[in-house]
Amino acid sequence: MRTRVKICGFTHVEDALCAANLGVDAIGLVFYPPSPRNVSIEQAASISRALPAFVNVVALFVDAAPALIREVLNKVRVDCLQFHGDEPAEDCRIYDKSYIKAIRMQADTDVVALQQQYHDAAGLLLDAYHPGVQGGSGSGFDWDLIPTTRSLPIILAGGLTPENAGEAIKAVKPYALDVSSGVEAGKGIKDAAKMAAFIRKTNQAT
Numbered sequence: 001m002r003t004r005v006k007i008c009g010f011t012h013v014e015d016a017l018c019a020a021n022l023g024v025d026a027i028g029l030v031f032y033p034p035s036p037r038n039v040s041i042e043q044a045a046s047i048s049r050a051l052p053a054f055v056n057v058v059a060l061f062v063d064a065a066p067a068l069i070r071e072v073l074n075k076v077r078v079d080c081l082q083f084h085g086d087e088p089a090e091d092c093r094i095y096d097k098s099y100i101k102a103i104r105m106q107a108d109t110d111v112v113a114l115q116q117q118y119h120d121a122a123g124l125l126l127d128a129y130h131p132g133v134q135g136g137s138g139s140g141f142d143w144d145l146i147p148t149t150r151s152l153p154i155i156l157a158g159g160l161t162p163e164n165a166g167e168a169i170k171a172v173k174p175y176a177l178d179v180s181s182g183v184e185a186g187k188g189i190k191d192a193a194k195m196a197a198f199i200r201k202t203n204q205a206t
């Protein structure tokens with residue numbers, strides 16, 4: 001099966017349209033004010049509205065207030081929620097919306113148990129643990145921590161680049177790759193050549 005690609009952290013319509021033209025499966029919009037990639041609801045609505053059919057929009061939150069999540073769902077075309085904080089499963093499933101749960105991987109993280117805990121998620125996203133940074137750090141983690149026992153689609157994130165995407169697919173065999181920093185020209189600004197190379201390398205490896 002083809003490995004899907006999500007590119008996260010868009011702040012400009014032009015960059016998201018460029019990714020769509022390159023064949024990206026999903027784009028991520030960050031609703032987390034401390035992030036340099038944070039978008040307003042208005043910005044997100046413009047980006048989402050501009051996209052063609054069949055490119056999914058993923059709204060990323062970090063321990064956000066339910067009121068913010070509901071407001072985003074009311075005002076922005078969102079296909080999937082991404083919970084990137086410490087949200088328990090019961091808080092992820094109250095929105096009547098497909099969701100993915102991000103896990104910041106540490107040596108003792110039990111991915112098999114987490115797949116059971118978040119059994120109704122559309123995927124489990126495995127990212128690097130970086131003290132003091134919730135995500136988008138550009139850091140990777142030890143892929144040997146990822147078990148082969150899988151009951152959910154595994155989305156690999158954390159420090160991915162066009163240079164390591166092929167190796168990541170061969171080593172982990174994930175359902176999808178999720179990249180942010182590795183295809184940027186600057187924080188929140190995507191680099192068209194890097195996005196093209198990332199998608200090309202992913203397609204070549206599958």
Ligand SMILES: O=C(O)c1ccccc1N[C@@H]1O[C@H](COP(=O)(O)O)[C@@H](O)[C@H]1O
Pocket residue numbers: 008009028030032035036037038060062084125127134135136137138139157158159160178179180181182
């Ligand atoms: O992109 C961000 O700024 C961000 C902020 C808070 C939580 C998650 C964030 N992004 C997610 O982080 C991972 C890895 O990103 P990177 O490729 O290592 O930069 C990815 O899942 C993004 O969706």
